[in-house]
Amino acid sequence: MVKKDAIAAEFENVGVSKLSDGTLSKCLDICDDFELTEEELAEQWVAFSASHLGWHNKLDEDILARMVAEMEKERNKAKNRIIQKPKNTPKTNLSSSIPSGYVTPQRAKPVSRIASEHDSSLADFSPASYSPAIFSPSGKKAASATSGKVAFEFGSTNGASWKSGNENRVTIESMATGSGVLASNYKFMYEPIHLTKAILADRVDFLGEQLRKQNDLPEFSLMEEQQVEETTFVGRIGCNADDLKLTSNSVVITGSADRDAEVSLNLHKLEDYALFSGQVVAIKAHSAADKLVPTKVFSSVDLKFPDKPITFDFTTGPMEMVVAAGPYTHSDSLTYEPLQALMQYVKEHKPHLLVLCGPFVDSIQQHVQDSVIDDSYELFFMRLLIDALKPISNSHTQIVVVSSSRDAHHLPIFPSPPYTISPADKKDLPNNVTFVSDPCLLDVDGVIVGITSTDILKHIGPCEIASQGTDRLGRLASHVLHQASFYPLYPPQANIHLEAWEKFGQLPVKPHVLVLPSDLRFFVKNVDDSLVVNPERLAKGVSGGTFARLEIAKPADDKPFPDSVRAQIVKI
Structure with missing residues (x-):
């Protein structure tokens, strides 16, 4: 009753x-x-x-x-x-x-100008349709006045249509990010100390040898040797401060050999440097007062583009690409308005490639933390994804879904394997969806795209010390390329499994496009002839965020790759 x-x-x-x-x-x-x-x-x-x-x-x-x-x-x-x-x-x-x-x-x-300026035939994929009792629209009642506006531009965007000129599907092939491609779950949570030391030492030896050959350096000496004359050393940058804050007085270097000691560095003779914890460097230095005094630091491994042509057909126009990163819903709701607005944009513009980086069911979102979702996180995610992608299921747009360790339904580990999809759910998903790991390296008709959903830029920032403060974001991004690793920081700020990191977390070739989503300010930059893109987040608190769109024209043989790209950061 x-x-x-x-x-x-x-x-x-x-x-x-x-x-x-x-x-x-x-x-x-x-x-x-x-x-x-x-x-x-x-x-x-x-x-x-x-x-x-x-x-x-x-x-x-x-x-x-x-x-x-x-x-x-x-x-x-x-x-x-x-x-x-x-x-x-x-x-x-x-x-x-x-x-x-x-x-x-x-x-x-309508959620935003992007959504409202097109038709409204998209399916309602709001999780409210699954669990009405937890329906709680965002406190942001009206669309922002800046929705749909361009927040940043790269290259000359005059005449850009941002729409594909043909309906040919690009081909996507996963490339090794180390010794292979991460395609399934793996065991973690137990890693013996001797294995950790061996992995870190192997990485120092591997990068050190490349630095030695590239810069024509002599054989490296052991760290504990006292050398009055200048000698070359190789090791991993660390910090000996109690608060682990890297300063000019707390920088140390540790070699790979068992006999190598941890030696402090005196940086006063270096005019230009950018060091962070975990960075592998070769140095020319001499000893003074139980410290090494470097006069030159070598930290940049020279990555090369793969020796293969770009096969995309540019005769009908450039390759169109859209990149977005989660979270995809506001912090005070689970109604996913930003994601719906993005899907309407994609439905209208039909890019050749859509990259969606997790998280989708963000573990730090308030409603997710409060466990108010009626279904399991896995079922919630699949319903959301199936309904969200339905409007573009019959288009030529190829969709890449990048996993995230921040997803409540996924393994909280880096490298993160692709999302697990059951055979039944695969039948409900469109056939133009590819699930990949974090990180991943993709060959898109010859255009090499490197992607990680982990915020390495934000993680490195507090752990870096530099002699100059110009273009900090570009400098942080350059560490990923220079260290040939999607996550070169150690000790890490993410939950990293080092053995899997060694196998699946490296960057063996230079990508044409490197996607590094971050909470830090959005940007598109030419970094060592790679185009580095930070689309920021599609949802930021109770407000809409941003996404990136790229037009890749046929590259010229005598010009760096980024010269063939024009890009914009657009507010959702």
């Missing part, structure tokens, strides 16, 4: 409190008339409020009367169609007992 206190409790759960006695009595009448439980009535209210009131958290008898009128209309429509409503409908079959117009709330306004 329906009771007033139970009704009040259910409305409290959906954010409606302090109901008057008259309102509660009216609720009892509605439950009797429409054969609803207390929970079903509250869910009915959520749907009505979202559809007609723009989410209103106040409830009185007048508003209930409006809701009843709409419910009567739905019931009369059902009678006219000679559809008989079964009695004693089980609680689990909610959709059959609630008028169809209120099962899936519809948004009253």
Whole structure:
């Protein structure tokens, strides 16, 4: 039997409190008339409020009367169609007992200019349609005045259409990020200390030998040797401060050999340097007062582009590419308006390649942390992805979904394997979707694209010390290329499995495009003839964020690759 206190409790759960006695009595009448439980009535209210009131958290008898009128209309429509409503409908079959117009709330306004300037035929993939009881639209009621505007440009964008000139599908091939391609889950959580030391030492030896050959350096000496004359050493930069904050007084270097000691560095003779914890460097230095005094630092491994041609057909126009990174919903809701706006943009512009970097079900999002999702995280993610990609399922756009260790439904480890998709779910997904690991290296018709969803730029920032402060973001990005690793920082700020990092976390070739999503300011930069792109986040707090779009023209033989690209950062 329906009771007033139970009704009040259910409305409290959906954010409606302090109901008057008259309102509660009216609720009892509605439950009797429409054969609803207390929970079903509250869910009915959520749907009505979202559809007609723009989410209103106040409830009185007048508003209930409006809701009843709409419910009567739905019931009369059902009678006219000679559809008989079964009695004693089980609680689990909610959709059959609630008028169809209120099962899936519809948004009253378009999310942004990008979404509103095109048709609105996209499927409603809001998780509210799966779990109405947790529907909570973002507190940002209206679209930002800057939605759809260009926030940053790279290259000359005059005449750019940002639309594909043909419907040919690009081919995508995964390349090794070390000794192979990470394609499945692996065991982690146990890594013996001797294995950690061996992996770090091997990396020092590997990069050290490349630095020695590139710069024509003599054989390296052991760290503990006291040398008055200048000698060459190789090792890994570290920090000996208690707070692990790298300063000019706390920089140390450790070699790879068992006999190598940890030696402090005196940087006063270096005019130009940029050092961070975990960086492998070769130095020319001499000893003074139990410290090494370097006069020259070598830290940049010379990566090469793969020796293979770009096979994309440029005769009908440039290659169009869109890159976005999660989170894809606002911090105060699970309605995914930014993701829907992006899908409308993609549906209209039809790029050849769409890169979606996780997280999708962000483990640090408030509703996810509060565990208010009715389904499992895995089911929530798959429903979201299937509905989100449905509008572009029949297009020529190739979709790359990059995993993230921040996803609640995924392994919290780096390198992160591709999302696990069941055979049944694969049937519901479009055939133009490719799931890849974090990090990954892709060959897109000869254009090499390196991607990581882990915020390496933000992680390196506090652990770096540099002699100059110009173009800090470009300098942080350059460390990834110079160290030939998607995550060269050690000790890490992410949950890293070093053995998997050694196998699947490296950068063996120079990519044409390097995607490094970060909370730091968005940018598109030419870094050592690679185009580095930080699209930032598609959702930033309760506001919409940004995404990147690129047009890649046929590269000229005598010019660096970024000269053939024009790009923009666009606000969602």
